Amino acid sequence: MSYNADEKGYYGEFGGAFIPEMLYPNTEELRHNYIRIMDEPSFKKEFDQLLKDYVGRPTPLYHAKRLSKKYNTKIYLKREDLCHTGAHKINNTIGQILMAKKLGKNRIIAETGAGQHGVATATVCALMGIQCVVYMGEVDIARQAPNVARMKMLGAEVRPALSGSRTLKDATNEAIRDWINNPVDTHYIIGSVVGPHPYPDMVARFQSVISEEIKAQLKEKEGTENPDYVVACVGGGSNAAGAFYHYLDNPDVGVIAVEAAGKGINSGESAATSVLGKVGIIHGSKTLLMQTTDGQITEPYSISAGLDYPGVGPMHAHLYRSGRGEFVSITDDDAMKAGLLLSKLEGIIPAIESSHALALLEQKTFKPDDIVVINLSGRGDKDLDTYINYFKL
C-alpha cells in the first residue's frame, strides 16, 4: 500500500480537489508545476541554503536523558522548536515562497489560527519583499495579540475573518475567497497538509526535511536510521507529515499521531478528528472531519490553538483508516502536565501542541530498549499566557 498521494492527490479514498471552478486554474497551475519546480537544482539549492542559514537547520536530535529515565525507554526529541520563528511551520513557508516566486506571483495570502503559520508566512514575505495578507479569525486575533503584533512588524496586513465562528476554519474560508477574487497574481500559502491537491502533498514534501534529518542523525547516534516509533501531534498534521514522511513505507517504524481530546472525547469540546470525525469535504479535500449529521462543519475545541481544526490532512485520514498510524488523543490537562514536566526535567518549554505528543509517554508504555523519537514541533513562548493562567504561575 502507498501512503503518498497519487497523481490526483488521493491517499486511498481521501484527498482530491473538491474546489469551485473559480479555483481550478490556480490549483491546476500548481499541480502541473510543483514537482518539476521542486526538482529543479536551482530551487533545491536555494531552499536548502535558506533552511540552513536562515531557519537554522538541521535542528538537533536530542537524547532526552532525564525524560528517558523517567519513562524507562530511550527518547529523542527532534528540536523543531529551535527553528527560526519558533516552530516547524517555516520549513513550508520557505518552500512555498520560493515556489510562488518561480510561478511569478507577487502577492501572498495565508490563513492562521494561533498565528504561528501567519508569522512564518509574514517572515518569508519580508525576506523576499513580497506583499503579504494574513487572514485570522476575529476571535483568534483577540486571544493571540503578540503574534498579531509580530506579523504587523514584519510588514504583513492582518485581516480579521468575521464570518462563521471567526476562528481558523473561517480564516481558511476567507483566504480561499481572496484567492477566488485574485486568481492571477496571488499565491496562497496553506499552512498545513490540508486543502485541495496538490497542497497536502506539497506541504508534506517541504516538511519531509524533518524525517530526512532524523534518519541521518539517528544513524550517527544509534547506528540505525530507524527508531521504533515516531510520535507527533496532529491538528491539520504538517509536523507529523514531515516527521513520518520517510518512514511510512517501513513497517518496522511505528508512527503515532496524537490528537487533542480537549476536555475529553465525549465532552463536546474536543478536536480529536479521527475519533469524532466522519468522511466529508472540508476546504477542498475529502477527509475525516467533525460535522453534524447534516454535514455542517462543527467547531472543534482544544486548549492548543494549533490543534483546533475540525478536519485532518487526507494523508493522516488514510494512515488512520489503513491502520498504518496509531492514533491517540490527549486531553488539555494531560498535555499541560506534560509541558510542565518537560520544562522541569529537560529545561525545554514546549508549545502546547507539542506537549500533546509528549503526554503520550504517560498513556503508552514503551520497552526499555525502544527508541522513541518525539517531534517537538514548537517552543512554548507563544503559550506563556495559557501556561500562566493554567498553572497560576
Place this chain on the structure above:
Amino acid sequence: MNRINQKLEEDKKILSIYFTAGYPKLNDTVKIIQDLEKNGVDLIEIGLPFSDPLADGPTIQKSSTAALKNGMHTELLFEQLKDIRKTVSIPLIIMGYFNPIFQYGVEAFCKRCQEIGIDGLILPDLPLDVYLKDYEAIFVKYGLINVFLITPQTSDKRIKQIDKASNGFIYMVSSASTTGATTGFGEEQKTYFGRIAALNLNNPQIVGFGINNAETFDQATQTTAGAIIGSAFIKHITQFGIDTISDFIKTIR
C-alpha cells in the same frame, strides 16, 4: 422533457433568482417560490445553506448562517418542498455545497429531488472529474440536470469538456469573484462574453455573479440565454421583507 430544457426553448431571456432556504424565516421557502413564479421569474435556485460556503460573499454567507441558526437542514427542506409541484410549475434547482449532500447520500438526495420535482442541481465544489466518475449515472437515473460553472479564467479546452458533460445550461460566472462582489460589467466581461459566444457551445449560458439591476441584467443577457441574481435579491428581502418581491422583480425587467 426536463422543465429546465423546456424553459430554455422559449424565446426569452431567462431571469433566475437565487435565495437561501430558511431565510429570512425558517418557513418562508414555499411562499418565496410561489411569489417568484407569480412575478414572472423563469427559474429558481433554492440555496441549501452550508456552514462554510467558500464561493460566496458576505451577503449569502450571512443568509446561510442565519438559515442554519433558524434550524434549516436537508430533510426539513425536502419536507417544506414535498407539495411544491401542486402549486408551481417553474423549473427548480437546488444549489448547495457538496458535503451536506454527500452526508445525506448522493443517491438518496437525488431520489428525493426527483420525487419532489426538482429539476437540477448546482454544486460548485463537486468537480467535473469526480462527477463524471462517481455521480453522473445517478443524476441521469433521477432525471436531474447538473449545472457546471465556468469563469473568465476557464480555458477554452475545459469549457468544451464542461459543455460536453452538461445537459441543461452552463453557469457563467461573470468575473473572478465570490458572489455579490462586483458592481457593473467592464471591458473584461465584454471580452469574456464575446469569447464564450464565439465557442458556439451546445448548452446555453446563464450569467451569474454581479447582476443586481436592469442595466447589468441587460448587459449580461446580450449574448447569453439569461442571468441569475442572488445577493441583490437577498439584500432586498433582508431590507424590505418577502412581501415586496414584486417590487424587486420590477427593477430588473
